[in-house]
Amino acid sequence: MKSKxxxxxxxxxxxxxxxxxxxxxxxxxxxLHHVAVPSNLKRDKGWIGQLIELELGATAGSKPEQDFLHLGVELKTIPVDESGKPLETTYVTVAPLMNINGLRWQESLVYHKLQRVLWIPVEGIRHKPIGERRIGSPILWTPSEEEMAQIRQDWEEIMELIALGKVEQITARHGEVLQLRPKGANSRALTQSIAQDGQVKLTNPRGFYLKIPFTQQILSRYF
Structure with missing residues (x-):
């Protein structure tokens, strides 16, 4: 997809x-954009997000910065069911697994990306053909102090475990609102991380995700 x-x-x-x-x-x-609609999203997982980025004129692409850096806004499309409940966790950013000594919350990509988020709900009902799924009303969200504190606490606890070489022991259950999960096209994708003895080992890349109850709380406040 090319942005015009x-x-x-x-x-x-x-x-x-x-x-x-x-x-x-x-x-x-x-x-409107002369783009073909895929028959399913298995092979085109990011298609909906890319289409919406195209329409809104987002600039970041896959760069590790906000989608609208000049406005300080991150764009997130979120699939929802008939009642407006999110159907999946929301990917925030890739997690750093090396050279994290001294990394502070205010310098983290999670902090940077979640300063202000434009949520675009999209029908994600599995049995509905992709082309017939509707786009919902946008929500511009700035986290409250309490919400940011929750995210920060989870981030700090997860980063501490990574620094201790315990990345393999972190499950999706860690964290109240933010979780760490493998992030990669497949389980063969590998990256360097810290081992428990302080050496370097290979593991699957990880990403930070917002949990469903947290994003549901955001959406239900507006709808």
């Missing part, structure tokens, strides 16, 4: 674009 739409110049312009998109189906939006 210029990035929005202001927050108001970004929100206007997002509101104009609400109510359209993914098929209608794809048609």
């Amino acid at each position: 739409i210029l990035p929005p110049e202001s927050l108001d312009e970004l929100m206007q674009r997002a509101q104009e998109m609400a109510g359209l189906t993914l098929g209608q939006l794809a048609e």
Whole structure:
């Protein structure tokens, strides 16, 4: 997908674009951009997010920065069921597994990415053809002090375990609102991490994800 739409110049312009998109189906939006709709998302997992990035003029692509860096906004599409409940956890960013000595919360990508998030709910009902799924109303969310404190606490506990070489022992149950999970196209993808004896070992890449009850709490506050 190639972006032809210029990035929005202001927050108001970004929100206007997002509101104009609400109510359209993914098929209608794809048609506007002359993009083919995949028959399933198994091989095109990021397709919905890329289509919405295209429409809104997001700039980051796969770079480790906010999607609208000049506005300080991260874009997250979130699949929801008929009642508006999120259907899956939300990927935030890849987790650093090496050279983390002295890394502080305020310097972390999790902190940076979650300063302000534009949530775009999209119908994710499995039995509904992708082209017929509707895009919902946008939500611009700035975490409250309490929410940021929850995320920070989970991040610090998880990073401490990584620093101690215990990355293999971290499960998706760790963390109240933020979790660490393997992140990679397949289980053969490997990256370096810290071993318990302080040496370097190979493990699957990991990513930070927001848990469903937390994102549900955000969405239900607005809907």
